[in-house]
Amino acid sequence: MSHLYEKTASDLAGLLRSGKVSSVEITExxxxxxxxxxxxxxxxxxxxxxxxxxxxxxxxxxxxxxxAKALTGIPVAIKDNMCxxxxxxxxxxxxxxxxxxxxxxxxxxxxxDERMVILGSANMDEFAMGSSTETSCWGPTHNPWDIExxxxxxxxGSAAAVACGQxxxxxxxxxxxxxxxxxxxxxVTGMKPTYGAVSRFGLVAYASSLDQIGPFARDIRDMxxxxxxxxxxxxxxxxxxxxxxxxxxxxxxxxxxxxxLGLPIEFFCKLTNEDVQKNxxxxxxxxxxxxxxxxxxxxxxxxYGIAAYYIIAPCEASSNLxxxxxxxxxxxxxxxxxxxxxxxxxxxxxxxxxxKRRIMLGTYALSSGYYDAYYLKAAKIRTLITQDFKxxxxxxxxxxxxxxxxxxxxxxxxxDDPIEMYLTDVFTIPVNMAGLPxxxxxxxxxxxxxxIGMQLISSHFQESKLVxxxxxxxxxxxxxxxxxxx
Amino acid sequence: xxxxxQSIDNLIVTSILSSLxxxxxxxxxxxxxxxxxxxxxxPDEKTKFMGQLDDILKYxxxxxxxxxxxxxxxxxxxxxxxxxxxxxxxxxxxVDQALxxxxxxxxxxxxxxxxxE
Numbered sequence: 001m002s003h004l005y006e007k008t009a010s011d012l013a014g015l016l017r018s019g020k021v022s023s024v025e026i027t028e029x030x031x032x033x034x035x036x037x038x039x040x041x042x043x044x045x046x047x048x049x050x051x052x053x054x055x056x057x058x059x060x061x062x063x064x065x066x067x068a069k070a071l072t073g074i075p076v077a078i079k080d081n082m083c084x085x086x087x088x089x090x091x092x093x094x095x096x097x098x099x100x101x102x103x104x105x106x107x108x109x110x111x112x113d114e115r116m117v118i119l120g121s122a123n124m125d126e127f128a129m130g131s132s133t134e135t136s137c138w139g140p141t142h143n144p145w146d147i148e149x150x151x152x153x154x155x156x157g158s159a160a161a162v163a164c165g166q167x168x169x170x171x172x173x174x175x176x177x178x179x180x181x182x183x184x185x186x187x188v189t190g191m192k193p194t195y196g197a198v199s200r201f202g203l204v205a206y207a208s209s210l211d212q213i214g215p216f217a218r219d220i221r222d223m224x225x226x227x228x229x230x231x232x233x234x235x236x237x238x239x240x241x242x243x244x245x246x247x248x249x250x251x252x253x254x255x256x257x258x259x260x261l262g263l264p265i266e267f268f269c270k271l272t273n274e275d276v277q278k279n280x281x282x283x284x285x286x287x288x289x290x291x292x293x294x295x296x297x298x299x300x301x302x303x304y305g306i307a308a309y310y311i312i313a314p315c316e317a318s319s320n321l322x323x324x325x326x327x328x329x330x331x332x333x334x335x336x337x338x339x340x341x342x343x344x345x346x347x348x349x350x351x352x353x354x355x356k357r358r359i360m361l362g363t364y365a366l367s368s369g370y371y372d373a374y375y376l377k378a379a380k381i382r383t384l385i386t387q388d389f390k391x392x393x394x395x396x397x398x399x400x401x402x403x404x405x406x407x408x409x410x411x412x413x414x415x416d417d418p419i420e421m422y423l424t425d426v427f428t429i430p431v432n433m434a435g436l437p438x439x440x441x442x443x444x445x446x447x448x449x450x451x452i453g454m455q456l457i458s459s460h461f462q463e464s465k466l467v468x469x470x471x472x473x474x475x476x477x478x479x480x481x482x483x484x485x486x
Numbered sequence: 487x488x489x490x491x492q493s494i495d496n497l498i499v500t501s502i503l504s505s506l507x508x509x510x511x512x513x514x515x516x517x518x519x520x521x522x523x524x525x526x527x528x529p530d531e532k533t534k535f536m537g538q539l540d541d542i543l544k545y546x547x548x549x550x551x552x553x554x555x556x557x558x559x560x561x562x563x564x565x566x567x568x569x570x571x572x573x574x575x576x577x578x579x580x581v582d583q584a585l586x587x588x589x590x591x592x593x594x595x596x597x598x599x600x601x602x603e
Contacts, residue, residue: 102583195563209562238569239562307546318523325524328596329587339599344526356525360535361542363523364515377549379559384552386560418538419545435563 004029005165006483009074009222012168016063016073023056023063023073026168027117030075034119034166037486042141043161045080046088047120055117062115070225072115077167079158080121081128082213083202084108091204092126092136092154095324095331095350105202106234107171107213114229119167123157126352127321128175128206130154131424133182134415135354142411143185144484145450149408152182155216159186162216164486169226170216175207176309177403177428179214180440184403184453187442189223189470189480190216194460195435196241199234207316208239210309210432219480220441220470224248227463241461248467256472257291259465261456262396266302267427273406279444279452280402286476287400287469295395299388304381305430310422311365311378312433317355318362324350357418386434389457398465399457402427403440407450431457439466442479451479493529500533510543511536 004012004026015021031049038044052075059073078084081091083101085108090096104112111118125135133141133156141156143149144164151160155172159182162170172179174192183190191214198213205211215226228249233242261284271277284294326332326346333345351359365374392399404424414421431438436457443454458465474480501513516536520527527535581594590597 099587102579102586235569235571239564241564301552304549304552307549310542311546322524326589327598328584330589332589336599338603339601340524341526342599343524344521347524348526348528351525353531356527356531357535357538359523359525360516360519361539364511364519364539367519367522374546376559377554379561380554380557381549381552382560383557384554386563419541433563 003033003165005033005168007168008218009071009168009225012074013070017068023059023117024053026073027052027056027075030119030165030167033164037144037164037166040142040147040486041144041160041164041166042139043122043157043166044077045090045092045121045123045136045138045157048087048118051087052117052119055115059115059117069114071229073117075117075119075168076111077119077122077158077161077170078108078111079155079170079172080124081173081204082108082171083204084118084121087121089121089204090138091128092124092138093350093352093355094137095347097137097331099330101202103202106199106236107230108202110229122155122161122167122170122172125154125156126355127204127317128154128173128178128211129317129354129358131177131181131421132409132411132414133157134411135352137352140411143408144486145187146408146448147486149410149450150185152185152404152408154178156182158216159183159188159190162186162188162218164484169222171213171230172216173203173211173213174432175210176313176432177425179216180403180428180438180453180455181424183216183440185408185451187451187479187482187484188216188218189220189439189441190214191223191227191439191463191466192431192437193227193231193463194437196239197243197437197461197463198230199237199240201234201236205320207313208320209316210313212432220467220474221249221252224252224467231463243461246464248464251464251467252471254468254471255291256287256469259398259469260293260295260396261287262295262297262392262399264297264299264302264392264399264401266299267401270426271402271405275446276402276404276406276452280400280454283400283443283454283473286473290472290476297392297396297399299385299392301381301384301388302430305385305433306422306426308378308381308385309425309429309433310361311374312382314358314362315366315375316362318359318366321351321355321359382433385430389430389434389436393459397458398469401455401457403453403455407446407448407452427455436460437463437466439470441470441473442482444479445482493533496533497529500536509536509540511539
């Protein structure tokens with residue numbers, strides 16, 4: 001390990017504090033790595049070398065003055081749906097191609113207050129709708145482990161960047177698995193915190209009752225540092241919850257002996273990929289060696305998670321995307337006959353196929369005559385899923401499950417078959433429906449050398465259990481230390 | 487979004503299938519929903535969406551087999567309440583900031599097509 005871009009945030013923070021390296025040097029190492037890999041990987045929509053270096057210089061001043069914080073000087077990528085004041089925030093969509101927010105997202109403000117170094121905006125599926133980062137109007141991101149494959153989505157750029165050294169840590173967002181899936185496909189650690197734990201102010205909304213911002217990192221220690229920073233109440237987000245938390249890094253050495261993990265049979269009976277099965281079985285053995293007990297659980301409503309999600313999320317999206325009308329910001333069509341025509345052409349020109357499909361689906365499901373059969377029904381299923389999880393956590397500390405049915409698929413393989421694509425999210429979606437925290441941690445590799453993640457889910461605001469469990473796992477394994485050969 | 491005869495043919499075939507009751511979604515519904523969603527669709531898009539939405543809606547049929555009698559719907563994962571604050575003036579966007587991304591403005595307002603003819 002000779003390059004600065006390969007090191008963890010924790011190691012770099014130590015080097016910065018002891019004056020062995022400067023933030024400018026770290027930043028330049030990462031920027032040069034970005035430049036050399038972007039033609040192949042395309043993790044970023046926009047990279048800001050000027051901004052990054054100026055932020056690094058300020059970080060170095062803080063470090064010299066002795067006022068540095070835990071992540072001061074560490075380069076971070078943010079997903080292109082988090083408002084970065086004065087810089088293009090496009091959400092992977094033509095309709096916002098030239099949109100420059102007049103304010104920072106709350107998490108961006110936290111990053112700036114911490115004096116981290118913002119590298120740029122990471123590529124994503126358009127408006128976070130997708131599981132492969134293929135619907136970005138700027139072109140797909142390629143998986144650094146095999147560039148013919150997707151990195152997962154919708155936070156594919158954020159995950160890929162951390163995996164191959166184009167960022168030390170990053171932020172993504174997760175509505176149905178959009179952090180956990182790319183974390184699994186790219187061999188990094190990614191978490192979706194409890195709904196309400198991280199502010200959504202400045203996160204461009206896709207499905208407001210499901211969206212959450214969360215961290216990507218190469219190990220649980222780095223993730224805990226970033227989680228400490230963003231996990232807090234924000235009065236600008238009316239769904240933000242007033243909840244304190246202990247320093248997540250203080251949990252990293254805790255024993256997990258005596259904890260119980262649940263295995264939902266509805267998930268495991270759907271798993272047919274031998275590599276994923278093998279790795280999950282091995283994960284179980286490693287946890288058992290550390291004194292963790294296992295119980296089988298049944299959560300029958302999990303079987304309906306995908307159908308319910310693909311009603312609720314498009315319904316909420318059809319409402320959230322109604323604001324893109326060419327009036328106040330974003331693309332406006334040049335030719336139109338009247339106001340309504342302006343809306344229709346603006347949106348037809350600005351949105352990609354997946355966004356249009358979900359707007360159509362959501363509008364249909366909410367329209368009078370169909371609201372009861374679809375949206376209301378799905379909202380009741382949501383209650384059943386939440387109740388099933390609540391009951392499950394009476395007999396376990398956390399649930400272990402696969403993240404994805406298989407390792408990363410090839411670019412182009414599923415994009416023309418929406419249902420095939422939607423089924424990728426079968427294990428991640430129910431977690432968002434219930435608002436629970438979920439983490440994806442590297443659990444091994446397929447025979448082809450592709451990363452495979454495992455998911456741990458805990459009860460609301462019990463991220464501390466997830467941190468402890470993943471830390472114990474990463475003490476005994478080295479999957480999270482492997483890097484792609486690119 | 488050009489019209490060509492192949493696009494129109496595909497649309498006609500799909501439309502016939504739909505009216506024969508073989509699909510859950512009709513062309514009229516696609517037109518109605520796209521108008522509600524303020525989306526202008528090309529004939530190709532209409533055909534494609536009719537087919538895809540039909541597949542998706544058929545997949546949703548699995549929900550019919552779940553009993554949800556006496557189950558309350560959830561709007562979101564947390565107990566929703568309105569966090570109120572005092573009605574005090576706080577810093578906000580300036581006019582220039584608000585107009586900065588305007589597709590068309592006169593310096594103090596957004597300029598849009600006439601709404602009422």
